[in-house]
Amino acid sequence: MDPSDQKHFTAVDYVIFAALLAASVGIGLYHALSGGRQRTTQEFLMADRSMSCLPVSLSLIASFQSAVAIIGVPAEIYTHGTQYWFIGCAYFLGLLIPAHVFIPVLYKLRLSSVYEYLELRFSKAVRICGTLAFIFQTVIYMGICVYTPAFALNAVTGFELWAAVLATGLVCTLYTTMGGLKAVIWTDVFQTVVMFAGQLAVIVVGVHQTGGVSEVWRKVQEGNRLAALDLNPDPTERHTFWTLGVGGVFLMLSLYGVNQAQVQRYLSARTEKEAVRSCYMAFPSLQLSLALGCVMGLVMFARYCGEDLADKLPTSSRDAMVLYFVMDMLQGLPGLPGLFVACLFSAALSTISSAFNSLATVTMEDLVKPHFPAMTEARATLLSKVLAMCYGLLCLAMAYLTHLMDDSVLQVALKIFGMVGGPVLGLFCLGMFFPWANSTGALAGLGAGLALSFWVGIGSLLTRSAGTRPLPPGCRAALLSDNTTSAIHTAALGNFTLSRPSGLNRFYSLSYMWYSAFNCFTVILTGLIISFLTGPMKEEDVTPGTIYPLFGKLLCFLPEHLKEKLCCLTPLGQPRPPQHKEGNGLALPQEDGTSQEETDTFLPEVQTALVEHETTV
Ligand SMILES: CC(C)(CO)[C@@H](O)C(=O)NCCC(=O)O
């Protein structure tokens, strides 16, 4: 690497970056000292269930919009064209279904951890499995999130990699531990604004330097980067309308429907209506965020098309190159490189803080409290803070593991969501839509789902070439690709026809965008089969309020008696009556002393009834 190409930060840039970190800590400090001073778990983990829809909606989009997307989306558009943009189609159903199916069920149960649902509906074992899957997914994901911006910054400015990782991890741990969920949500709001500002600045400057909008448009067309809607039904095609627009819905459901980070935000809303509204309000911001990423990729393409950058960077990672482009464009404009780096770190911080807080919540609610029902509130709050901090430190360790991996970070993150989030989504769907499903079925389903998902996921890792298509002719975009892509590119240029993968390899080359849907259906199917084999659950045994009458709604044209035969019509919105607790025999609070935590979630009058009931048992 030519040292003259090293981009430099000016003092203004450092000030902007430092201001971001200081402001985040400031918000944490404010929430540590105001309100109830974070002395209860209700405040620390659930923001007192008092949030309004605007901060919640911005926080919703911040949770899964990290530096991975900010860098990954332009890199994807630059190398493969605009097909990825069609994932925006999945946002419609991907937010409507959570708003009208998942939120109504989950909000009315007044949970703290979404996995509590699994115990109410199935059994304690299913709940623990759900929790462990979530912890596994989130810990890996947060390693990628903290590593990505630090790595990119290091590649371009030479900024000490581990110093950046440490700074992000520690600052985030600090304000999450001090200010709880309120601080997490309000820093998300602030950080989302910084994120948009940084992306917008790059686009405006980039368009200006390329010679205006029409010039960018001309070059993008010449370079063949605008993709038409690809309706190819082949499930091994990486990006088509079907993989993105349909497979993407399941990805969105696993994130926005049943992921603890998001559900915790819905539950922190003042009312159910407010939670639904926040889901609707997330839609335009998500579309905006996607559009900014895609346009940024196009602008970079227009500006750098044909340039060979391979020798200017110490790494072949196309993710680092995005940052190189950005810094190159913003050179000489004091403050703007700092703003973009602040944008990257904002995106990362807002994701990692959600991860810390939600991890602390599930560990506390699902793994600790059930074993220590008599724990005092002060103890529980202190322990939650310690947990948030421990996960912060674990995150640094995970960053180190990410360091050893090389692939497009966007693809890796979405693969993990599909591999682990998909089966968990299946578990919730099985519980909510199929009253016949029993606990054994759920466990077997989850096992089968995870096994198949890791088989395909690891298989695809080992047979790398999966689904990468030759680049469209035009600009020499191959300069941005890794070895596999260049090999394919060369093959395409040399008029070789690539043989289709066959047998198991074809199975392994399933598009990663289908992972969520595929794994979700595996769990549902296996779950139903095993449930029917082991004796399906009777409607009256299912805890009330845990079923969404999906079939009743879909088949509303059928006569009443037929519907009653086909599906459970348990109305939503009833508190769980205590006498029913014995119903499925498994979701019993008295079974192993979870009464403390269970009663927390009940309406007062039901609570007293339950306590009386329990003392008589
Ligand atoms: C998850 C979606 C599709 C929607 O929020 C998008 O934001 C995304 O692609 N995220 C990638 C993961 C990340 O940015 O960390």
Ligand code: NA
């Ligand atoms: Na984020």
